[in-house]
Amino acid sequence: MIDSKPESGPLSQRAVTLGVIATDRSPRSPLPSAGRVLAVGSALPVLVLGGWLLAGLPLLLLGWFRPLPMLLAGGASAVLLCRYGLRRMPEVDGSATAGRTAAVFGIAVASGVFNGIFHGEQLLVRRDPGTYAEYAVWLARHGSLPIPRGDFGGPDPALRFDGMGFYGTDDGILPQFMAGPPMIHAVGDWVAGIPGLLLVPPVLGALAVLTFAGTTARLVGARWAPLAALAFAVSLPVLYTSRTTFSEIPSLILIFGGLSLLADARRRAAADRAGTDRAGAIAAAFSGLAFGLALLVRIDGLRDVLPVLPFAGLLIALNRISRARARAHGRTSGASGFADVDRRLGVPLLGGLAVGALWGLTACYTLAKPYAEYLSGSLKPLLGICAAVLVLTAAGTALAPWIAARRSLRQRVPQRVRRLTRWLPEAAAGLVVLVMAALAVRPWVQTVRRIPISPEDRLTADFIEKTQEAGHLPVDGTRLYYEDSLHWVFWYVGVPAVVLATLAAAVLVRRLARRGELGWLLPLAIIGWTTLTTLWRPGITPDHPWASRRLVPVVIPGLILLAVWGLRWLRARARRSGRRRAGPLVAAAGAVLLVVPAAVTSIGTAFSPVNRGEAAAAAGLCAAIPPNASVLFVERVTGDRFGPLVRGVCGVPAARVDFPPGTSLPLYADVARLIGRVRATGRVPVLLAAEAGQLEPYGTAARVVALRTRQDERSLVDPPDGTWSLSIDVWMTIPRLGVASVTFRPRGDSRSWER
Known part of the structure; x- marks a missing residue:
């Protein structure tokens, strides 16, 4: 009017x-x-x-x-x-x-x-921007969905292809979100790669x-x-x-x-x-x-x-x-x-x-x-x-x-x-x-609360509690x-x-x-x-x-x-x-x-870029991985963050090795079996983890990512006015030939194995 x-x-x-x-x-x-x-x-x-x-x-x-x-x-x-x-x-x-x-x-x-x-340079899948970025990279370079699992010597109950921002389905891997934004962002990759x-x-x-x-x-x-x-x-x-x-x-x-x-x-x-x-x-x-x-x-x-x-x-x-x-x-x-x-x-x-x-x-x-x-x-x-x-x-x-x-x-x-x-x-x-x-x-x-009843709710409650601790607030994971x-x-x-x-x-x-x-x-x-x-x-x-x-x-x-x-x-x-x-x-x-x-x-955050260095870290990681590799993540967080990047940016198959409930690392037998299966296909098995000690049973580890950058603040009761530090390391090894490669047969349900 x-x-x-x-x-x-x-x-x-x-x-x-x-x-x-x-x-x-x-x-x-x-x-x-x-x-x-x-x-x-x-x-x-x-x-x-x-x-x-x-x-x-x-x-x-x-x-x-x-x-x-x-x-x-x-x-x-x-x-x-x-x-x-x-x-x-x-x-x-x-x-x-x-x-x-x-x-x-x-x-x-x-x-x-x-x-x-x-x-920003949010390429690692830590939150939604990383998922959107890797979704866009995959569309730009492959043009179709779902994402194939890749060659790991056939199906195995210890292989996990899902993770943060991605779902494993019978036909392959599907990103979490709607396809519109990645179809738009893919234009930048066509024009100038990751910087574009x-x-x-x-x-x-x-x-x-x-x-x-x-x-x-x-x-x-x-x-x-x-x-x-x-x-x-x-x-x-x-x-x-x-x-x-x-x-x-x-x-x-x-x-x-x-x-x-x-x-x-x-x-x-x-x-x-x-x-x-x-x-x-x-x-x-x-x-x-x-x-x-x-x-x-x-x-x-x-x-x-x-x-x-x-x-x-x-x-x-x-x-x-x-x-x-x-x-x-x-x-x-x-x-x-x-x-x-x-x-x-x-x-x-x-x-x-x-x-x-x-x-x-x-x-x-x-x-x-x-x-x-x-x-x-x-x-x-x-x-x-x-x-x-x-x-x-x-x-x-x-x-x-x-x-x-x-x-x-x-x-x-x-x-x-x-x-x-x-x-x-x-x-x-x-x-x-x-x-x-x-x-x-x-x-x-x-006071709005939500009692955790699902695994996702419990992860959210745990995140809120850690954020409350960092902000010196009363710890209550049910607060929203x-x-x-x-x-x-x-x-x-x-x-x-x-x-x-x-x-x-x-x-x-x-x-x-x-x-x-x-x-x-x-x-x-x-x-x-x-x-x-x-x-x-x-x-x-x-x-x-x-x-x-x-x-x-x-x-x-x-x-x-x-x-x-x-x-x-x-x-x-x-x-x-x-x-x-x-x-x-x-x-x-x-x-x-x-x-x-x-x-x-x-003004508190306008001049503070976040996640700078992730593009260089991704390039360094891809350069370290052999082109005919199949990557196995033997630690969950690294697999969530880098699995989609390895598939899309590096262009090689990637999967996370499952681990028993209550633990944070997979069984040695599962990893050894998968190493043998990858080798049987003629591909090079590559293991990635967050710490060198997690790879020690399989070979000598080398650090391929040492990212030191800034991330978004996590403020619950005040407007954000700064950024937090962020450190991410990734260690890699190509398993030595002496790693045991034993044959297992199923016992009971398909997720239990014995010699």
Whole structure:
């Protein structure tokens, strides 16, 4: 919703009706206007990303995810989406100037350069970034899944191919996560190997800044886009996830890019009152596609984009009601306010959403099924909610014309109920404030705990206890610290931003309930629904900055977007107060309060790269391993960290040797047997472990990795302000020929062996 009129060009429709500014129809100049440059530039990332993912999944399922097929299919898909998505792109609004547009692009470029300088090198599988990185390396160099186990002389009950971030299946090894981010990060490996892969996240971070600024320009105004871009770019979680291989930044580009495309679709539909131009419908379809593809990037994307389904159903219902009324009056449906502008967008929006979601669900079922089964405790209820929303949306859409035509139903509503509905706008606004207040006081009334009942829960509890000990906190492994989730947001964007966002949400909800405008309905639904569900149950290990990644796809950008709108609203009220300087003072003070608190929190880690040296360590390890080797890890942690790297980066088979419960090392007999089996295939057995003594029974060990670097801090009750040291050693031996190689036969179950 834009208060001020554009600086030049007539409006095709009143801004107060649509909440947007229509395309400037002034004569074309030799150069594109600043508003058009900002509109096109901020829409490009989501269209290119959508085209790449749209073509990438089928090729991956066919085993053809290679540079040439992806260049042809992915490039062509991206070009087609850009060709039709950017055709006659409307300007963002009349307040766009060359300086403001340049500021947005400058902030985006500066963000990419800054994060590129301080990027991380997380290649070892210690947490999710290592899994994503090794997933991307495998796709870049092999182009298919599952990952083969390799040659170890046949199956053996002591061989383990699963581990942290990877599942062993009957067909091979499957990475843990959705395939979208690795398909994007693989481009870097194709271009420049491991160094190129490590620089893809900063590039994506810069594109996220640009995309978010474009959304702000469309929904708030181009005047406010640079401020929003700066406040977003300096937030610590955005810096954190823009420096290594996470999934949150691509998800943000798809979701907020989808909102931008939908805003463009509404403006195009507003300009096409006759309904003859399909540009608005195409933009709505691309918007739905972007929302649906968010599921291909993160499985949580199913929750984030859920409001799109009932919103599309609402548009379809409005269209059906309009057509029914037109038929009843014997005329074609004509202009009827906001409903007429939006109603034509429902079907293409839903169609695009269905296609994107189909891609995501297909990838989940075929490439991430073990991961989905692991998350079944939370995924099944979410799928149930989605199914219920789908049924209610379908029923409401089908019955909408019948309900609208039954005036008797409205006449039967008691007068007392009618009077109560008059208070609905104020009640809705008050509810927004109450919810945020409840989240703010939650730490004083609730302590969130989880009693460990599974091996994964026990590992998490053990991790929390060790982190508590390191931070000199009371040791309680059942604590999850989720009650502090809104205070996490206070750390990363500042209390003023949250207050402004709450004010803006309350005002916008009140306007929606009173006037029924649709311009902010979907953005508010996505931001409100995802913020509430994320803050109530973040679903992540609560150490920081690690846990801050949960806030990146929607919560932080959504609150900044609302905060900027709230600042604009306060500035407008101050200007109407009659004091000449009140408006600029409010804007300046608000800008400082939006940027400074976030920057103060970020400054502690912004100039501290983590995991530097892992790329060199990986190269050294690969150089030490013979090219015809089969690697056996005789220690669990080293196997978890380096097994995927040995397979993907070094290109040789790798497996971990299982060990009896209650111990940390495998049986000598198991290792000796596997050494003999590897030798029988003509390959060279190589043993790796964390300490030289663990390899002593098999041969003389040499240290092949001596990594000394810094890692992320693990803070539970305060914002992170530094890094921790990290030391990792790997020792290697090629077993001497004298190692016993005895024959064993099974006894009882297949995991017990005797001579």
